[in-house]
Amino acid sequence: MAPEILLIWALALPLIGGGLTLCFSRIPNLREGSTIVVALALLLVVSQLLSHTLNGETTQLTLFEMLPGLSLSFKIEPLGMMFAGIAALLWPINSLYSIGYMRGNKEENQTRFYLFFSIAIFGVMGVAFAGNLLTLFVFYEVLTLSTFPLVTHKGNENALAGGRVYLGILLTTSIGLLLPAIIWIWSVAGTTDFTAGGILYGKISGIPLTVLTLLIIFGVGKAAVMPVHRWLPAAMVAPTPVSALLHAVAVVKAGVFSVVKIVVYIIGVDTLTAAPWADLLWILPGFTIIVASVVALNQDNLKKRLAYSTIGQLSYVVLGTLLIAPFSIKGAALHIVAHAFGKITLFFAAGSIYTSCKKTEISQLNGIGWRMPFTMSAFTIGAISMIGLPPAAGFLSKWYLLLGAFEVDQIAAVCVIIISTLLNTAYFMPVIHAAWFRKESNESVLTYGEAPWPIVGALLLTATLTILLFLFPSIPFSLISAIPL
Amino acid sequence: MDSFFNEVISGALGRYNYWVVIFLMMSGFYVVIGSTNLVKKIVGLNIFQTSVFILYISIGKINGGTAPIVWANAERYSNPLPHVLILTAIVVGVATTALGLSLIMRIKHAYNTVEEDEILAISLEEDEDE
């Protein structure tokens, strides 16, 4: 099939999936079966697109033009391809997991859940393949709005309050900061198309450029650079599959992906280097990394700890981008992939524990490794990847980030990465230690074993992928080397 | 000195039609704004509109002019157009008055008063009740 047709399918399939879940809302088996089939079909389509991209083809498609120069258009380039690839790969696995989780916990409104999940994937595809800033913005908001019903799935006061924070912060930052930035870019450059080398060279410089960059960093609230990170812990009221895919992969990655994409294809690496104080911008994510890690240390709730860990890890990507060194930007792109696999494994594990024994606090996890050996093995692999040790994918991206920091002589940034690695170790090791080496408390009379097989299967798959990515990183590497820097 | 007074007085009195108009307009306007009785408001509105009718009619009149009928002895004619315009405006005014009065009747029926402040008090109570 021609890549243009494939692109349309990639956007349409999630919507078709959503439609099918609505049609089969009364027949759960068919409903969930169709979700998985559609997810696999999407994976097939995206892998076809991937092979086109690896051959060096670029694909463009304009859906419609609202005003002259203002259009909804798509363009496939390596960075977006990578993001779409992760989402497409993890969606079927996550669907499998969702089935186990939603049934295991007897959640209500499952049709709504699958429907909005599909729409969210539609948003992700749109963000990944966006051809200009406006399109990116539109799908960014589609993603925000479609995930709201997922976040508030439980429907109680607590979920609603969390949802309000979630939506409030994401919409306010995107409309209040990102949209003006887009208008600004459009007014000086006359276009918002993603172009290799950026479109702002010679159009804007000096302090305004720095201000514009700040508008983007904070405007993309999904990247969760402090102080606009509060939505992420708030969104942890969501059911675990949502937290897993959306808050380890889709939503947060859409954020950092947007930052990388805007810096590379709109501002332009060379243009940004010349901006005043550009060499200090990395301090924002650097600060976030350290603070988030320290906060994570003090969280007893497992999902909360993972959430703060995510905030820190996201800032690695932003940090890599804002160091403005070719190596660090490649490291940032790679970290999007590495973190996705590692973090989804961790969330899956947290959900698995909750499903089988309703435990949510780290202090309750003593000796759980022997009860749930698969789950905790996968958790351990995910944690290793987060810390950045071989043989997990996190090692590769951290290595590139460090190389980049040395390249631009930012010794302070090197220190931040090293300190945060120590902190990562400090907040993951206790969990692993408790799970494997502590004795279960005697009061526990509960007998429980592993979670249902879809859950275990899903988390083993992602754990395996984390290691495979370390061993065979050729596809992401060829994609990141194709990013025009 | 004399000529100065002449100028001022003729300037002021020569355009007396405007003074009348302004006086009527302001008193009408005041009645509309200032009174709380709805009927008085309509009366004020009528005075206000009447002032405009006079403004139009008075500017159509030319000293020594005669009715606009072709006549051998006529030196100059007054402009008939303002009269025609104002006939239309009067019709509009009458329609407005009629509608206003019928509204007042229904308000009286519904609220049992035509005083604006009393109606306002009742409405506020209703707002709170809801």
Added chain:
Amino acid sequence: MIASHLPALQVVVPLLGAPFCFLLWRSPRLSWLLATLISWLTFAISIALLVTVNNSGTIEYAFGGWQAPWGIEYVVDQLNAFVLLIVSGIAAVVFPYSWISVQQEVELRQQSLFFTSMVLCLAGLLGITIAGDAFNLFVLLEISSLSTYTMISMGRDRRALTASFQYLIMGTIGATFIIIGVGILFMLTGSLNMQDLAQRIPELDQSRALHVAFGFLITGIGLKLAMFPLHLWLPNAYAYAPSAASAFIASTATKVAVYVMVRYLFSIFGVNFSFQTIHIQWLFVPVSLFAILFTSIVALFQRDIKRMLAYSSVAQIGYMLLGIGLFNVTGLTATLLHLFNHALMKGALFLAMGAVCYRIGNTFIDSMQGLGKQMPWTMAAFVIGGLSIVGVPLTTGFISKWVLIQAAVERGWWPVIIVIVVASLIAMMYIWRVIEAVYLQSRPENAKNVSEAPLSLLIPVWILALANLYFGANATLSSELAGNAAATLFSGTGF
């Protein structure tokens, strides 16, 4: 043969149709059918006029063959052909809708009268738009206003009566101001024909009387279009009027008043006089910015959603005046575009509220809780209209705001952009309040269960909702029409 009389027919059809509607008072259904037929006919005529104007330029129609400036003249150019299309188009959607809604909200004996008033109002609005002379404009303005007061007073709540009365007083003061202004213009120039006036006014540039006339006219029109702070009549009038009337008036009457403002500022007084001698932009920009922020905030605290939409309308009118105040072609394009877009979005929203009112009897936010499950189609249309008010991409609201911001960028007025963005955020909050109540709350215990609104209400709602999406995704047509009209107005060739 008929084609050459289209400009006259545009007004004459509804004007003569109205008495027949009234004569059918024994059967409201027949008078409604006639009204609907008339609205479709006028819509067809306005399309034909627009096509003619685009192909062969401005149409000048002299009544009874008496040539202007002596005779009465109707002039159709790109600007008012566009406005005619908006007004008759909205009428063609709202009139079919009105039957069911009016049956429930208006007393039986008044129903025919209601339809008659609606047709008369349509005639007045179309007449204002098409009239080529200043006095005719006044008369038709009063025809539309009087019929509007009548429609509002037919609301079920007794507060509709006071709202209507208040509007009557304010509206008549406004109309009287307008005719004072027209009178002074007539004294100065001896003419009432707009084109004629436009030619004579530049010579009088420094005349104090001309400045006074300008002041009276702007204040008068400002009252009619609810320019902040002359908007006090509007919220009650929209909130208590029968739903069909709210939808019709909200999406047409203020639009036509904005058209009159544009016509006076640009065509009659001329760009030089309005903007370089008087500097009207220094009135419009601060007033509209304040209106946008202030009334958006007030809208946040309304319990009655119809009233919330009314306050939002005042804010949206602020956007239109802001476009004029930016004083460049792009800004005027934004104003004209927003005339069209706002008619679509407010039409959809008020119609959706009408459907809600039909089912649950009011439009209070607390009685709408949990309605999303019971009236999914109505509420989905409301969401589309709401997104458009906020200015989300792919809706018409985004297009207007985008062009408006573009105009502000051309001027380099960054604070204006900030105000627009902040107001959009506030709009998001007040729309979100409704969405949250409707979708996330559950139905109150004692509330009766309702079903989806009937199709004859849903179809018009969805026509407008889909139009919001269509003209948001493909604004080439509407922006071209608005852009051409704005360019003509600015070039000073006026008509």
